[in-house]
Amino acid sequence: MDMRSPKHQKARKDDEKQILVVGISGSMRDSSYTRMAVMIALRGAQQVGARTQLIDLRDYHLAFFDGREDESSYPEDVFRLRKGVKAAQGLILATPEYHGSLSGVLKNALDLMGFDEIEGKMIGLVGVAGGRMGAANALNSLRTIGRTLHAWVIPEQVSIPEVRKVFDESGNLKDPELEKRVKEVGRQVARFAYLHTSEKAAEFLRLWEDTPVNPGG
Numbered sequence: 001m002d003m004r005s006p007k008h009q010k011a012r013k014d015d016e017k018q019i020l021v022v023g024i025s026g027s028m029r030d031s032s033y034t035r036m037a038v039m040i041a042l043r044g045a046q047q048v049g050a051r052t053q054l055i056d057l058r059d060y061h062l063a064f065f066d067g068r069e070d071e072s073s074y075p076e077d078v079f080r081l082r083k084g085v086k087a088a089q090g091l092i093l094a095t096p097e098y099h100g101s102l103s104g105v106l107k108n109a110l111d112l113m114g115f116d117e118i119e120g121k122m123i124g125l126v127g128v129a130g131g132r133m134g135a136a137n138a139l140n141s142l143r144t145i146g147r148t149l150h151a152w153v154i155p156e157q158v159s160i161p162e163v164r165k166v167f168d169e170s171g172n173l174k175d176p177e178l179e180k181r182v183k184e185v186g187r188q189v190a191r192f193a194y195l196h197t198s199e200k201a202a203e204f205l206r207l208w209e210d211t212p213v214n215p216g217g
Contacts, residue, residue, distance in 0.1 A: 019193050021045040021186065022088035024055045026095040026106025032058075033128045033163045034103075036171040037182060038094035041126055041158075044183030045090070050190035055084055057105050065111035074112075081109060082117050090122040090193035091151075092186060093142050096163075097127055097135035102142055110145055118149040122193040124185040125157040134159035152196065154188045156181075 023042045027034035035056060042052040060077040071078070085091065095102040110118075123146045127135025139157050146153040158181050160166060166173055173179040195203055 019050040019090065019190055020053065020088045021050045021090040021092065021190050021193065022053045022055055022085060023092040023094060023186075024057065024085075024106065024109065026057060026093065026103040026109070028058050028103075028105055029096075032096075033160075033167060034094045034096050034126075036167055037126045037128055037158075037160060038092055039171070040173065040179060040182045041092045041094070041124065041186035041189075044186030045092075045190040046186075047183065048187050048190045050090070050186075050193070052186075053084065053088070055081065057109055060109075062105075062109060062112060065108055078112055082113055085113060085117040088121065089196070090124070090189040091118070092124045092126060092189055093146075094126040094128075095135065095138050095142065097129040097138040100137045102127075102138040115149060118146070118151050120196075121151050122189045122196060123151045123153045124189040125153065126160070126182060126185055127158070128160045128163040130163060132161050134161035152192065154185070154192060156185055156188055158182050158185055 021042065023038040025032060025035040025038050035054075039054065042054065045052050060081055061075045062077055062081065063074050093106065095106050098104070101107075125139045125142050127139045127142075129135040129138075136159050139159055143153050143157075158178075160178070160182075166175060166178065168174055173182065192207070195207065
């Protein structure tokens with residue numbers, strides 16, 4: 001059955017409600033475009049029946065990762081972050097591109113986690129940038145991190161260049177096609193997370209193999 005058909009989507013929705021997709025905003029800025037972008041992606045996941053949660057790193061007091069063996073002195077928010085990510089079946093990682101890479105706050109948050117929290121999860125990527133070149137370098141770094149942690153990073157990703165020009169005052173994207181692409185990241189994360197179960201493994205692998213090659217921008 002075509003999973004895009006209304007009949008198939010309706011039949012799936014009750015089951016997909018059990019899927020939790022968590023979006024992580026890797027920006028500390030007020031009125032963050034990164035946060036706006038990840039919220040749109042999460043709305044895409046909601047449209048196919050997934051539960052969603054935003055982890056806004058501005059709301060977390062995190063220590064810098066230093067590899068300490070005794071973690072008892074870590075702030076409680078480190079364990080709150082780990083618990084929130086571990087509970088999810090899908091993740092959407094959103095970052096601004098700073099100096100050709102992901103934000104330091106997001107990298108540190110990922111360093112504070114590991115296989116226990118991220119292995120086997122579906123991950124979608126969204127990046128924003130002030131310049132015309134977009135956030136491709138930051139997204140490539142996140143893709144490498146995801147693979148290193150044995151996650152499934154979906155081929156589709158969205159890089160938003162010249163980000164100050166693309167959002168309206170309400171945090172919505174002015175270009176309907178761009179909004180559709182960002183929402184599709186959330187939809188794919190939710191759909192593949194749903195299918196990534198033992199009883200759905202064959203369908204998952206077939207659909208994964210049929211997914212178009214990552215288009216980059």
